[in-house]
Amino acid sequence: MDLIIELLMTFAAIIGFGVIFSVPKRALLLGGGIGVVTWFVLQTGINMGTSAIFATVLASLTAATIAHLLAKKIRIPVTTLSIPGILPLVPGSRAYFTMLAFVDGDYLLGLEYGVETMLQAGAIAAGLVLALSIFSFGKGIGNRYETGH
Amino acid sequence: MKAADEVMDICLLAGEIMLTYGAETYRVEETLERMARSSGFTNVHCFTTTTGIFLSFEERKGKEDLMQMVRVDDRMQDLNKVTEVNQVSREFTAGELTVEEADQRLKAISKAPIHYPxxxxxxxxxxxxxxxxxxxxxxxxxxxxxxxxxxxxxxxxxxxxxxxxxxxxxxxxxxxxxxxxxxxxxxxxxxxxxxxxxxxxxxxxxxxxxxxxxxxxxxxxxxxxxxxxxxxxxxxxxxxxxxxxxxxxxxx
Structure with missing residues (x-):
């Protein structure tokens, strides 16, 4: 029951964010749907006992994959879907408590929260990068050796 | 073959709108290069950073090189404009739009107010x-x-x-x-x-x-x-x- 209320809240909040970023109307509801899936994956992962960071990577990967598939289908830039998709993962709470601890002068606690914030942000980026690598097979850029010819 | 000046103008206008309103750098470069190539120009190169766009191409082999840049100061978030410019460039590349039509549509997008009130x-x-x-x-x-x-x-x-x-x-x-x-x-x-x-x-x-x-x-x-x-x-x-x-x- 709690999860259902949370999913409804996610949907409403992500639609709100879509309007803030001026996402085109046909992508608004889709973005909200991706956000709901993201939150569901994150909560299911945490409930099944994985660490929050790993659950974030999984959720971000799911969101970015769905965003890439849908964006190809309805022909819009992928950012209009992937930004709403990853928003539920943004470590706003951790970032706030980091700031609060530093304001209180509790630097050790602040560093602890700060590291958690950075890890979670890194986890979001890792999920995005993984999905992007899958969808750019064969289109990437050269890196080390010229093996093509 | 279309007039090089006009194609350069619409390419840079499209790039400027996209970069201002929150498109990724690779999308701007790819869009501009595609638009210039589809108009029949060769040796097309585009270099984009967060604050500026350079575009160069040549009209005939070894002659009439063109190179321009625009500086982009504002950075706002309006993903709807990015989507619309994307659509215009897609139609232009497919040959469904003339240079004048593309120019009009891009100017309309650039002047349009924000998508939601x-x-x-x-x-x-x-x-x-x-x-x-x-x-x-x-x-x-x-x-x-x-x-x-x-x-x-x-x-x-x-x-x-x-x-x-x-x-x-x-x-x-x-x-x-x-x-x-x-x-x-x-x-x-x-x-x-x-x-x-x-x-x-x-x-x-x-x-x-x-x-x-x-x-x-x-x-x-x-x-x-x-x-x-x-x-x-x-x-x-x-x-x-x-x-x-x-x-x-x-x-x-």
Whole structure:
């Protein structure tokens, strides 16, 4: 029951964010749907006992994959879907408590929260990068050796 | 073969709109190169950073080289305009649009007002803020104060930017006002969890577009653009944090 209320809240909040970023109307509801899936994956992962960071990577990967598939289908830039998709993962709470601890002068606690914030942000980026690598097979850029010819 | 000058103009206009309103660097480069190639020019090169676009191509082999640049100062978030320019470039590349038609459509997109009216954006910021305050562990009684604080923070951000036109200071002011309103509301007894209300009301200020674009740019090899976008997102986050720290140390 709690999860259902949370999913409804996610949907409403992500639609709100879509309007803030001026996402085109046909992508608004889709973005909200991706956000709901993201939150569901994150909560299911945490409930099944994985660490929050790993659950974030999984959720971000799911969101970015769905965003890439849908964006190809309805022909819009992928950012209009992937930004709403990853928003539920943004470590706003951790970032706030980091700031609060530093304001209180509790630097050790602040560093602890700060590291958690950075890890979670890194986890979001890792999920995005993984999905992007899958969808750019064969289109990437050269890196080390010229093996093509 | 189309007139090189005109094609150069519409390419740069399309690139300028996309870069201003939050497209990734690789998308701008790819779009411009495709548009120029589809018009029959060779040796097309485009170099884009977060703040400028260079485009060069030659009209005939070894002759009539053209090279222009535009400087892009504003960076706003309006993904609808990016989508529309994307559509125009797709039709232009497929040969469905003439140069004049493309020029008209791009100018219309560039002049068009923001996709959603500004009051709707304020209300949406409220919905996003109260939703996130619940997701971060607030109760149902915290929805209303988070809504009010988020709407006031959003209004502050927009009006501050309109009249004073200072980067980063607008976010700082918005975070300060939003945090102060949240503290005031909890003080007079509306809502219980101050932390969750403040976090929720600040979520609409999160620089989502530059953050996502920074990751994308870094991965597609646009290291310069990726780093600068990442720093932009970092500075925005830091100014939000300083704004809220200011209001907490003043009023708590």
């Amino acid at each position: 500004i009051w709707l954006i304020h209300l949406a910021a409220g919905v996003a803020g109260s939703g996130f305050s619940y997701l971060f562990g607030g109760g149902l009684q915290d929805l209303l104060p988070a809504y009010l604080a988020a709407v006031i923070a959003s209004v502050t951000l927009v009006e501050f930017e309109r009249y004073l036109k200072v980067r980063f200071a607008a976010e700082l002011a918005a975070a300060f006002v939003g945090g102060s309103v949240a503290i005031l509301l909890v003080f007079i007894g509306v809502g219980n969890n101050l932390d969750q209300i403040i976090i929720g009301s600040l979520m609409p200020l999160v620089p989502g577009v530059p953050l996502t674009n920074a990751v994308r740019d870094l991965l597609s090899g646009d290291l310069l653009a990726g780093m600068s976008r990442g720093v932009e997102a970092l500075l925005t986050s830091l100014s939000i944090a300083s704004g809220i720290a200011l209001s907490i140390s003043l009023f708590l």
